[in-house]
Each structure stands twice: as C-alpha cells, then as structure tokens.
Amino acid sequence: MKTLYIIGTAILLITAIGCDERLTFIDLTPPAPPQGLYTTTGDNVVGVSWVSNTEHDLAGYNVYVSEDPAGRFELIATTRQNYFADIGVRNGTTYYYAVSAFDHTGNESRLSDEIAYETPRPEGYNVVLRNFRVSPDHSGYDFSTYSVGPYNDNYTDIFYEYYNGEYYMDVWEDTDIQDMGYTNSLYTIGEAPDAGWSPTKDVRLIVGHTYVVWTWDNHYAKFRVVSLSPSQIMMDWAYQTQTGNPRLKHSVGLDRNTLKPGNGFRNRQ
Numbered sequence: 001m002k003t004l005y006i007i008g009t010a011i012l013l014i015t016a017i018g019c020d021e022r023l024t025f026i027d028l029t030p031p032a033p034p035q036g037l038y039t040t041t042g043d044n045v046v047g048v049s050w051v052s053n054t055e056h057d058l059a060g061y062n063v064y065v066s067e068d069p070a071g072r073f074e075l076i077a078t079t080r081q082n083y084f085a086d087i088g089v090r091n092g093t094t095y096y097y098a099v100s101a102f103d104h105t106g107n108e109s110r111l112s113d114e115i116a117y118e119t120p121r122p123e124g125y126n127v128v129l130r131n132f133r134v135s136p137d138h139s140g141y142d143f144s145t146y147s148v149g150p151y152n153d154n155y156t157d158i159f160y161e162y163y164n165g166e167y168y169m170d171v172w173e174d175t176d177i178q179d180m181g182y183t184n185s186l187y188t189i190g191e192a193p194d195a196g197w198s199p200t201k202d203v204r205l206i207v208g209h210t211y212v213v214w215t216w217d218n219h220y221a222k223f224r225v226v227s228l229s230p231s232q233i234m235m236d237w238a239y240q241t242q243t244g245n246p247r248l249k250h251s252v253g254l255d256r257n258t259l260k261p262g263n264g265f266r267n268r269q
Helices: 001-023
Strands: 035-041 045-051 058-066 072-081 084-086 095-103 115-116 122-132 141-142 147-148 158-163 166-170 176-182 201-204 209-214 221-228 232-240 251-252
Touching: 035 095, 035 115, 045 095, 058 084, 072 084, 084 141, 122 141, 122 147, 176 201
Parallel strands: none
Antiparallel strands: 035 045, 035 251, 045 084, 058 072, 058 095, 095 115, 122 232, 141 147, 141 158, 158 166, 166 201, 176 209, 209 221, 221 232
16 A cells, blocks of 8 residues: 555656656746937937836846848947937937837847937037127137137138127027027037027027028038126027938937938038
C-alpha cells in the first residue's frame, strides 16, 4: 500500500508541474505607438515631446531621427521620460523625429504614425541698437551675420529710430516687418505669418512685444523688445537660416505617410 501511495503522489506532482508549465504566460504584445509628437527648436538644439503611454508594463521610449522623412530612421536615444533634447544638431538643417515605446519584456511598438520635424536656428540675447539719427553706424542689425552695423549697410535687415517721442524699428523696401503683440518670451511666436506686414515699412516698438521680419533674401527672423530709451533698444532675437522656412519655434506631429520635404516653405516674390 505504501508503494502505491508514493507512486500516486509522484504522478500527481508531475501532472501539477505540467499544468503550471502549460499556464505560463509569455507577453508578446508591444505597447501602442506614442502619440501627440511635438518639437521645439533652439540654437543647435531640438526638443521632442509626446503624450505618455498608459500601459502598466511600459518601460520606456526609443527616439529616432532622420534627415529625410521617407528615409531610414536612426535610433539616437532611449528614455523613460516623455521628452528628449537632441543637443548638438546643426542650425539650418531639418530633422524628422519619430518615437516608439517598449515594455519590460522588450516588446517594442512600431514607430509613431506621427513625426515632428524641426530646423534649429541661432538666437541671441540683450543686443543693443542705437538711434540711427544719433549713432547711424551702430543702429542696424544683420541677422545673417548676427552683427550690429550701419543702418544703411547693404546687408542690414532692421534699424532703430527714435523720432518725435516715438520708438520705431524700420526696414527697407525689400524687407517686411510685423508686430505680433505682447509675448511672455521670445519663444511664444513659433512661425512667421503669411500676411499682415506693415505697409509703412516700420513698426512702433513696445517693451514685451515680439516682431517678425521677412528679410530681403527670403529668411525669417523675430525679435522681442527687452528695454527702450531714446538712445537705444535692447532686444532678444532668433533667425531661421534655412531659406523660405517660416518656422521659428515648434512643430506638431504630422502624418509620416504624407509629409514631404519642402512643406511649409515660401518663396520670396
């Protein structure tokens, strides 16, 4: 009887072990692709962010980049956060970003259906221009060389004027300028407008306002007034080095299957 009992117990244990093996769950389901891609641009840097995934087993995200929306995307970072700063990118080059999500088992989603693209651009702070009626050689600004110079230099884009109690920023006939109103910072204005340029080729300056410039050689720039006096203006600025590109700050996600190079670029007539 003892022998039969021991054999029966062994059979039950083997059966139980076999049942446990058959019930083992192998996770082969990847997270959903991230959504809501958004980028912000700066001077040699692009910030990429997206809506956080909600899967309980989410482990992190992979960030991919390409210089061609239809080309191969290269993995550049892995992060647990829903944002990433791509530092050291080249000003004037357009970058396309896509993101995937992965779980603790190692399952990775496909690339996001959306991609966001950005063209980093230079910027500067606390630049001082003088009143051209008093200091003509230090009243103009050339965005392409980031330099202060004479108001009447061939490459000057804007120049400062104080006249009859009013503060002005002037441009020449082949350049356009527009007041975008009060902003909390230089970064508030993300893209140059299509219309609404000043017909008089000047704008009245107000501290805290941001202004957009469409230069004679088909570039876009913006500046924000930090301080004003009859003798000078102090301003912050940003300049898009890519010809015809009105983007000055950010982009939202776009469908990866429909985006083509050159979207959103403008030609100077």
